[in-house]
Amino acid sequence: MPKLEFHTDRKQGISHLVDAINDKDCIPYVTVVIETKELGYLIGGQSDFPSMVQLPLNSEWGLKKGQWSLCASSFSTWWQAELKNTLNKGPITIEVEYGKQQDLPSLNGLMAQVSRLYIQAKPPIEEHLAFLVQHKNQxxxxxxxxxxxxxxxxxxxxxxxxxxxxxxxxxxxxxxxxxxxxxxxxxxxxxxxxxxxxxxxxxxxxxxxxxxxxxxxxxxxxxxxxxxxxxxxxxxxxxxxxxxxxxxKKETAYSTEVKIIINIYDFKADLKRYLSIMPLKKANQALLYIDKDYVMLASLVEETGSNRFIRTKHIDCPKPSLYSINLSQLSRVPIKDITQAEQMKIAVLINDKGELKLGFYNDRDNTEPYHSVTDIEYASPKMELILQSKTKLETMLKQKNANGDLDSQKDLFGFNDV
Known part of the structure; x- marks a missing residue:
């Protein structure tokens, strides 16, 4: 009996094609093209934007040159059952039966070594053939x-x-x-x-x-x-x-409202700690307080909270400012390849609509942020709470005769614009 084998190295590509099949698609078919005894194609997925997998064939399989389409949902059901059954053990095989009076074959598959499924081939979908031609001439x-x-x-x-x-x-x-x-x-x-x-x-x-x-x-x-x-x-x-x-569209212009250079690793370490405390993680809010002398990071809810002073090299802040920032977004800011130094330039940016974003800069480019967090807003109603937390932290540091993170670092190279 002639057969069609799908090799192991094509399984992932065929699975992506199958995953894109939708019962509501206006072309609910996959198309098989047997071009030569050694080469074929499987085409399907979304009707307007299909996918295609090139199929290496073997002359011993007994396949005839031809083009035909199959019910996509039937093929998908068979494929998913066989994929789960075979995993990566070897090729997936389906029988191809050519009738004496029929130009189009019928395919017979065994699903998970239990159920037979047959699919009668139909004339090929012209859109699929056109996609193949486009690919060859592209x-x-x-x-x-x-x-x-x-x-x-x-x-x-x-x-x-x-x-x-x-x-x-x-x-x-x-x-x-x-x-x-x-x-x-x-x-x-x-x-x-x-x-x-x-x-x-x-x-x-x-x-x-x-x-x-x-x-x-x-x-x-x-x-x-x-x-x-x-x-x-x-x-x-x-x-x-x-x-x-x-x-x-035109790009939105932003101006700088606040600019700081901080120890980025201290900053990221406390964000990680906030995410490890369930009430803070659930609140999903980081508070960033900046004045002319201090930068403080905090996450505060009634049940629990934490705050620290962040080591800084430079602060450009005309008045005390407090911002609420999405904690999960902030914690995902990538550090790798942003800068080789321990410190980083960060700026609060504002556009003419009053929308804010928090920009992170590398030492290659000081004019455009490497990464931005857009879920940020003013948190003025929490200013009293944040100042109380600041005072309590200062008191505890004095009692312990500690410096906290108030000492400046060595000069940071690469930020000559500050």
Whole structure:
């Protein structure tokens, strides 16, 4: 009996294709193309933006050259049952039965060694065949896989976002979050050699390709409508229609309200402690107090709380200010590659709408933050509470004859603009 085998190294790609199948899709089919005795394709997923997996074949399998489509939900049900049954032990096989009077075969599969499932092939879906032709004729650009993975690391550091851009001309990262465009500095020692503009869906597609390939190069194609990525074996596509509005938007201008240079590791250490205390973690609020002499970090609820003075090298704050910041967002600010020094420049920025963000800078670029936290607001109603906590901390430090974190550090190189 002729058969179709799906090799182990194609399982992940086929699973991604199957995961994109939706019962409400206007094209509820997957398409099989047997191009030669050694080469075939499986095409399916979303109707408008399909995926494709190249299938290595064997002449001994007895397959005939042809093109046909299968019920997507039936194929998905069979695939998921067999994938769970075989894991990574070997290929998954389905029988291909060619009838004497039929041009289109019937496929017979055994699910988990228990249930038979048959799927009668239908004429091929033209949209799937068109996608295959487009792939073969597409003028792709090449990107080293290692470079693509670095791009994905940068994108991960700036989540959440709706749009992610690496701008080659400006050598900047630009993202859109909550309808607001932000420009950020590149990580240390990074240079943009491939300008790229993606939405969050296409970033996911690129990540899937890079996570499951041994290829040295990723092929990609981007236009106003779609993104297509390929490693030579798997091809995925997604819509870029959401970028139309982004291209028309202007970047929001921010001015500096407060600027400080602090010991970033002390700062991160206390944030970690706050997350280890359940009432503080649940409250999800960090309080940042700044005046001309002190920077204090705190998290305070009725049941429990903590506060400390953060070691500083520079404070530029015209009046005592208190900010409430999302604790979980703040704790996820990446430290790796931001700066080689222990201290970091941080600024509270404000736009003409009165919206705030907390910017973190590396010592390569002092003009644009490397990372920003946008869930920040004034916390004036808690000023009395924070000042009481400040006084109590000062009293305890004096009683213990301790300095706390009030002593200055050595000069920080790279921040000549302060």
């Amino acid at each position: 003028a792709y650009q090449s990107l080293p896989t290692d470079s693509a993975r670095v791009i994905l690391e940068v994108a991960e550091a700036h989540k959440p976002f709706d749009v992610f851009e690496l701008n080659k001309e400006q050598q900047k990262v630009r993202i859109e979050r909550d309808n607001n465009i932000q420009t950020c500095a590149l990580p240390e020692n990074m240079e943009v050699t491939h300008g790229i503009l993606l939405n969050k869906e296409s970033v996911v597609q690129l990540d899937r390709i890079c996570s499951n390939t041994d290829a040295e190069q990723i092929q990609y194609y981007l236009d106003d409508e779609r993104a297509i990525f390929s490693d030579g074996n798997c091809v995925s596509s997604s819509s870029l229609a959401s970028l139309r509005e982004y291209r028309l």
